[in-house]
Amino acid sequence: MKNNPIQPFEKTIEDSRQRLMALSASGRKTIGYFCTYTPIEILHACGLVPIRIRAGAGRMDKAGAHLPDFICPYMKLSLEKALDGHYDFLSGIVQGYSCDAACGLVNVWKDIFTDRFFHAMPLPYNDTRASRTYYRSALFELASRLEDLGGHFSETALTESLNLYSCIRSLQLELYDHRNKGNSAVTSRNLMAIVDAGFLLPPGEYLSMLADFMDRLPPDPPAAENGFPVMVSGSLVEDPKILDTIEASGGRIAADDLCNGFRQIFPADGRGKTPVDRLVDRYINRFPCPARARATDRSDRLLALAKDSGAKAVVFIVQKFCTPHLADYPTLSEVLKRNGLASILIEMDETWQMESQVKTRLESFFEMMGSAG
Amino acid sequence: MEKTHKSTKRLKTAKELQKVVSDYYLRCISARSEGRPVGWMPPMNGVIELFYAMDLQPVFPENWSPVCAAFGLAPENFSVSENMGYSRDLCGYLRNIIGYVHGLMNEKDSPFGGLPEPDMLMSPGGGCVPVMKIFHELERRFPDAKVFYADLPQVAVEDIQAYHIDYAVAESQRLVGFLTEATGRRLDEDRLKEVVRLSDRACELWDEIMSFRRCRPVPFSAAEMGIMFVMVTLQGTQTAVDYLTRVRDEIRQKAEAGTGVIEDEKIRLFWDNIPLWYNMGLFNYFEKYGGVVVAETYSAAWSIRLDKENPIKSLALKSLMSYPLVSCVSINKRKEMVLKACRDYAIDGVIFHRNKSCLPITLGQMEIKEALEKELGIPSVIIDADHMDERNFSLAQFQTRVDAFMEMLLDRKE
Ligand code: SF4
Numbered sequence: 001m002k003n004n005p006i007q008p009f010e011k012t013i014e015d016s017r018q019r020l021m022a023l024s025a026s027g028r029k030t031i032g033y034f035c036t037y038t039p040i041e042i043l044h045a046c047g048l049v050p051i052r053i054r055a056g057a058g059r060m061d062k063a064g065a066h067l068p069d070f071i072c073p074y075m076k077l078s079l080e081k082a083l084d085g086h087y088d089f090l091s092g093i094v095q096g097y098s099c100d101a102a103c104g105l106v107n108v109w110k111d112i113f114t115d116r117f118f119h120a121m122p123l124p125y126n127d128t129r130a131s132r133t134y135y136r137s138a139l140f141e142l143a144s145r146l147e148d149l150g151g152h153f154s155e156t157a158l159t160e161s162l163n164l165y166s167c168i169r170s171l172q173l174e175l176y177d178h179r180n181k182g183n184s185a186v187t188s189r190n191l192m193a194i195v196d197a198g199f200l201l202p203p204g205e206y207l208s209m210l211a212d213f214m215d216r217l218p219p220d221p222p223a224a225e226n227g228f229p230v231m232v233s234g235s236l237v238e239d240p241k242i243l244d245t246i247e248a249s250g251g252r253i254a255a256d257d258l259c260n261g262f263r264q265i266f267p268a269d270g271r272g273k274t275p276v277d278r279l280v281d282r283y284i285n286r287f288p289c290p291a292r293a294r295a296t297d298r299s300d301r302l303l304a305l306a307k308d309s310g311a312k313a314v315v316f317i318v319q320k321f322c323t324p325h326l327a328d329y330p331t332l333s334e335v336l337k338r339n340g341l342a343s344i345l346i347e348m349d350e351t352w353q354m355e356s357q358v359k360t361r362l363e364s365f366f367e368m369m370g371s372a373g
Numbered sequence: 374m375e376k377t378h379k380s381t382k383r384l385k386t387a388k389e390l391q392k393v394v395s396d397y398y399l400r401c402i403s404a405r406s407e408g409r410p411v412g413w414m415p416p417m418n419g420v421i422e423l424f425y426a427m428d429l430q431p432v433f434p435e436n437w438s439p440v441c442a443a444f445g446l447a448p449e450n451f452s453v454s455e456n457m458g459y460s461r462d463l464c465g466y467l468r469n470i471i472g473y474v475h476g477l478m479n480e481k482d483s484p485f486g487g488l489p490e491p492d493m494l495m496s497p498g499g500g501c502v503p504v505m506k507i508f509h510e511l512e513r514r515f516p517d518a519k520v521f522y523a524d525l526p527q528v529a530v531e532d533i534q535a536y537h538i539d540y541a542v543a544e545s546q547r548l549v550g551f552l553t554e555a556t557g558r559r560l561d562e563d564r565l566k567e568v569v570r571l572s573d574r575a576c577e578l579w580d581e582i583m584s585f586r587r588c589r590p591v592p593f594s595a596a597e598m599g600i601m602f603v604m605v606t607l608q609g610t611q612t613a614v615d616y617l618t619r620v621r622d623e624i625r626q627k628a629e630a631g632t633g634v635i636e637d638e639k640i641r642l643f644w645d646n647i648p649l650w651y652n653m654g655l656f657n658y659f660e661k662y663g664g665v666v667v668a669e670t671y672s673a674a675w676s677i678r679l680d681k682e683n684p685i686k687s688l689a690l691k692s693l694m695s696y697p698l699v700s701c702v703s704i705n706k707r708k709e710m711v712l713k714a715c716r717d718y719a720i721d722g723v724i725f726h727r728n729k730s731c732l733p734i735t736l737g738q739m740e741i742k743e744a745l746e747k748e749l750g751i752p753s754v755i756i757d758a759d760h761m762d763e764r765n766f767s768l769a770q771f772q773t774r775v776d777a778f779m780e781m782l783l784d785r786k787e
């Protein structure tokens with residue numbers, strides 16, 4: 001294996017702006033999205049390149065003229081970057097309705113960037129025959145709006161896109177297994193870089209990069225390293241430092257339920273007679289986000305995930321002011337506790353700077369866990 | 374200024390409201406013993422009319438929060454929910470009602486006798502995240518209640534397509550089926566038409582009442598907005614129509630006589646976002662400068678008219694449109710609405726309540742602010758506060774900002 005197998009992914013993230021500017025200058029249209037409930041398969045099938053908007057770290061300055069302080073860092077800094085021209089390569093935004101913050105932000109962007117394409121797609125909350133019919137109509141409306149933008153939609157193209165993303169997600173899920181087994185190339189930090197790079201590349205290109213990485217993967221060790229096995233759960237985590245800190249404080253991340261992690265990867269695919277049905281099925285059966293599901297539905301899934309991965313506690317990493325996660329926390333932590341899983345809540349602001357207090361809290365949490373277990 | 378919790382009311386009918394409110398809550402409390410099943414639901418949708426048409430008792434946990442705030446119970450409720458682990462950064466309605474159902478509700482001496490336990494919960498999919506989460510917690514708190522898992526597309530009013538309406542209609546029909554099964558009652562079509570007619574009549578009266586706000590001097594102000602209570606809780610009833618008729622008559626009389634809220638009206642203001650329920654007296658603060666709050670954003674959201682010949686579809690449309698119209702789902706439409714109101718009511722200045730407890734209404738305010746300045750030349754001021762949690766409000770800061778703003782507006786007038 002090369003010295004740093006993760007380098008292509010890290011470089012993809014680092015150079016994303018230049019690369020995507022060049023891509024759009026070459027005539028390919030890129031469409032941004034915030035939430036992973038956005039059906040990127042449709043965008044791709046229409047010949048567009050879906051790019052997940054990232055916010056990074058920093059402070060809100062220009063965006064302060066549009067947003068209150070009490071909104072999640074993800075929304076604050078993504079607008080900040082957009083106002084700085086970072087997202088000039090985007091032809092538009094498509095958003096699958098998730099939380100209030102993202103819904104409002106799409107409208108704020110729309111008000112500022114009047115020359116771009118915007119489409120918000122409200123998703124159903126239930127799984128019934130009528131809700132699936134509704135979902136299909138919403139997808140067809142999206143496809144037809146994208147055609148106005150120069151895209152071309154066909155069911156054959158959609159099948160190809162579905163296959164492509166299904167392949168990507170299956171490989172990513174394999175990597176989750178390798179991480180859990182303690183594979184030295186798949187640390188939590190690396191895994192995050194691998195997954196995040198996938199948001200910033202045309203999927204075909206990304207798949208080759210991923211396949212290449214898999215080909216050179218070292219064997220899993222006989223047993224995972226020491227460290228108290230935990231699951232991390234929460235909103236988008238854009239800075240791997242917090243994962244490092246968890247591991248440096250005595251934890252070992254065995255599973256995650258993060259917005260840019262397992263939650264948006266599982267399941268790899270859906271089932272259905274037509275490609276649109278297959279797409280609907282996947283999104284309806286997705287590992288649930290708190291913006292769309294009950295804490296009690298999530299706790300069942302988290303308990304199962306903990307059982308499968310061997311995680312014995314949960315670290316919630318939540319973006320400050322993230323309503324869906326903060327609102328679920330009391331119920332989740334109570335249900336988890338009743339089932340023998342302790343948890344701790346860490347809120348991150350837009351600087352992603354960790355106060356020393358966070359490290360101390362984590363250390364004593366793991367110490368306590370260690371002595372208890 | 375002394376901190377006045379209640380606003381000064383000058384309408385006779387606004388004072389009468391006390392009775393309307395207590396009668397409503399009395400009916401809630403006695404519903405079960407009178408054989409009327411109780412359902413808790415979010416406000417501003419077409420479910421209320423179905424309830425009244427089937428003689429069921431609707432209860433609105435969100436509306437209970439202002440009551441708690443007015444009676445000074447919110448801090449106690451907050452402390453219960455915060456102890457459960459609910460963050461102070463969450464909407465105050467959520468923290469208040471969750472605190473209430475786990476705390477004071479179990480004690481006997483709540484205002485108006487408190488809320489009755491629900492037989493049914495209309496648990497929303499759609500609406501804002503806090504409202505969804507409130508109901509998820511209510512489902513846990515009242516495990517015996519039958520739950521309707523509602524679903525509604527969150528779509529900007531200007532983007533509504535036929536398939537959105539079809540789904541909303543299908544959901545309304547599914548709801549009727551649920552209510553029938555849960556309560557053993559049938560929905561009588563004629564009765565539904567009648568309720569929808571009454572509901573529409575309330576909207577019509579509401580519009581008429583609002584139209585008197587064009588008068589100069591304005592006959593009533595935001596300080597009297599408690600009248601909205603009937604739109605929230607009694608839409609579709611004769612009680613609402615009768616009460617609004619009396620309000621309309623009183624206001625019309627004042628308008629014809631040229632009686633204004635204050636003697637020398639100099640500045641006409643618009644208020645954006647939810648009022649500070651624990652300090653409604655702030656609406657009177659502007660009066661020392663000759664200022665009156667003539668209009669508010671969400672009073673316009675009660676104007677969605679219904680067609681009694683097409684009751685289910687009308688109600689579905691009402692459900693689809695109500696929340697987007699006042700929130701960040703439809704910033705464009707909201708902007709249009711505010712600008713139109715500012716023109717119609719000859720507004721001199723706008724107060725934006727930047728509401729820590731409500732992101733969905735706060736988002737988009739800056740876009741509206743800019744449009745007001747650019748398109749109409751109307752200045753505005755931002756007040757940082759919270760509609761439920763007094764800890765996020767500083768009276769001193771309010772006064773400093775308002776004083777400077779009012780002086781500026783007066784200067785401009787000269
Ligand atoms: S889910 Fe949370 S972090 Fe994600 S956009 Fe919404 S508020 Fe922000």
Ligand code: SF4
Nearest residue numbers: 464466501503504731
């Ligand atoms: S609309 Fe605003 S005030 Fe109402 S529940 Fe939602 S967040 Fe709270």
